[in-house]
Amino acid sequence: MRKKTVGVLVVALALILTIIGCIPKTIPPLRGAYQSEHVNGYIIQMTFQPRDHSFVEYIDNREVDKGTYEEIEDGLYKINGEMQELEITLKSNNSFDLIVKKLNDGNPITFKNVDATPVYIGTEFEDIEEYKTLLE
Template sequence: MSKKTVGVLVVALALILTIIGYIPKTTPPFRGAYQSEHVNGYIVQMTFQPEDHSFVQYIDNREVDKGTYEEIKDGLYNINGEMQEFEITLNRDNSFDIIVKKLNNGKPITLKNVDATPAYIGTEFDDVDEYKSLLE
């Protein structure tokens, strides 16, 4: 290859990479099951159903809150639960941060999408109030 051909290829590659950098990045669809890593010995889970804009929040498989959500703008959602109201921003990697007041010293906890299908837990537990108190 001649130096001129190599030069044209380098310029073309640089131009393509520059154009790709300007393509808007959209957030993924907001649906399915999201889960945290262990935080203070607990796992926080949330499931979102896009058909009726409902959600359920669990801590260690105990249902602690449920309600509805609405999209405010691309990637920003208002969560309206029976126990709490808050906003979340869905990241491009299909994760978001929430705060559970009595976990992680009140610092954000990252939940990552683990499945596009919402998962619901129907097991009855006797200690649900103890887990709901983590939200207060």
């Protein structure tokens, strides 16, 4: 009798784990502020405003690109900026990878969501053009 109970429990546990494994992971919407770790001495931020589908990209608080974005399919977004056009895939943990050509040896940089509210930086800098060259 005890072996039968253990067998039923094992089958039930396997069934529960299979069902949990088949549940699709939901991908959050692209919105708010995203930030990288330090990369070659720079921090990159991107902010996404879902109301008008606009974005702004900053490197060390300097605005280097802005434009619009659109969702192509679930979790895949097309970014249409003044400096660059690219696609990003938002992961279920609300992060994405992006290649900034002149940083991180051309390897992808991970951006993590730091706030659901978009953050805008209005400080004027005189060296913005120098930072924009990192995107070329």
